[in-house]
Amino acid sequence: MNRAEKAALQLQAVSVLRMLKETRTYDELAELTGLPAGDLNRYVNGHVLPGVERAREVVEGVGRDALADELEARVRFDDEGYVDNSGVVFDQSFLDLVAPVAANTLNFERPDVILTAATDGITLGAAMASYFGARLAYAKKSKETAVEDFIESRQRLASGIELTYYLPASAIDAGERVLVVDDLIRSGETQELLLDIALQGDANIAGVFALIAVGDEGTNRARELTDAPVGALSVFE
Numbered sequence: 001m002n003r004a005e006k007a008a009l010q011l012q013a014v015s016v017l018r019m020l021k022e023t024r025t026y027d028e029l030a031e032l033t034g035l036p037a038g039d040l041n042r043y044v045n046g047h048v049l050p051g052v053e054r055a056r057e058v059v060e061g062v063g064r065d066a067l068a069d070e071l072e073a074r075v076r077f078d079d080e081g082y083v084d085n086s087g088v089v090f091d092q093s094f095l096d097l098v099a100p101v102a103a104n105t106l107n108f109e110r111p112d113v114i115l116t117a118a119t120d121g122i123t124l125g126a127a128m129a130s131y132f133g134a135r136l137a138y139a140k141k142s143k144e145t146a147v148e149d150f151i152e153s154r155q156r157l158a159s160g161i162e163l164t165y166y167l168p169a170s171a172i173d174a175g176e177r178v179l180v181v182d183d184l185i186r187s188g189e190t191q192e193l194l195l196d197i198a199l200q201g202d203a204n205i206a207g208v209f210a211l212i213a214v215g216d217e218g219t220n221r222a223r224e225l226t227d228a229p230v231g232a233l234s235v236f237e
């Protein structure tokens with residue numbers, strides 16, 4: 001880890017602690033993190049930065065569980081089992097906390113490009129791109145105007161409907177590492193299309209990450225298509 005990455009991790013830990021402090025006293029935060037209340041006070045107020053090891057423990061350990069709880073409190077299922085996740089994908093500051101947790105728990109190789117699918121993957125993709133200092137690219141269900149060359153991938157879904165995603169060919173260079181992300185993975189059909197687009201662009205897959213996996217069908221499907229890490233922040237049955 002270079003100096004800038006250490007500093008980014010330390011600042012992320014402060015963001016996680018501030019988020020947790022919103023609904024807790026310092027004593028409760030001390031109990032949750034195992035860190036002294038006085039130290040936590042200094043971190044939350046920005047007087048002192050946590051050391052790198054403490055920062056890592058906060059972001060990886062406490063951070064992941066707390067974010068998963070927060071995510072679960074924010075999503076709603078309708079009567080047919082569809083997810084309303086607007087409380088999550090509309091909140092860029094929440095997504096900014098997810099990026100380092102995803103990166104640290106799944107151990108992706110540092111990507112050059114984050115690839116997602118319009119529409120709902122874009123805000124998570126932007127948070128991940130910003131965290132890694134990578135570019136963001138999103139495939140769309142229609143062709144962008146004035147772009148001449150596209151990579152496209154088409155699939156007939158279980159429902160019989162054909163789905164095509166288009167990505168401007170200039171978005172990925174051959175040999176780049178691509179991390180595929182999305183807000184939600186259920187059947188895995190969208191991830192399969194995104195992985196196909198990345199492979200058509202001669203990219204290397206750095207991993208697949210979703211905020212929410214509904215069941216394990218989609219993540220299993222992605223695991224069959226790549227040896228890179230595949231995971232979700234929360235799995236809903």
Ligand SMILES: O=P(O)(O)OC[C@H]1O[C@H](OP(=O)(O)OP(=O)(O)O)[C@H](O)[C@@H]1O
Nearest residue numbers: 118119120184185186187188189190218
């Ligand atoms: O694993 P799957 O079964 O493919 O489902 C997941 C996909 O479905 C949703 O997108 P949707 O097609 O609803 O488009 P949107 O992002 O524009 O809402 C979601 O954002 C994922 O991209």
Ligand SMILES: Nc1ncnc2[nH]cnc12
Nearest residue numbers: 081082083084184186214
């Ligand atoms: N919002 C949603 N909830 C559950 N499954 C989905 N598949 C595509 N969009 C979905």
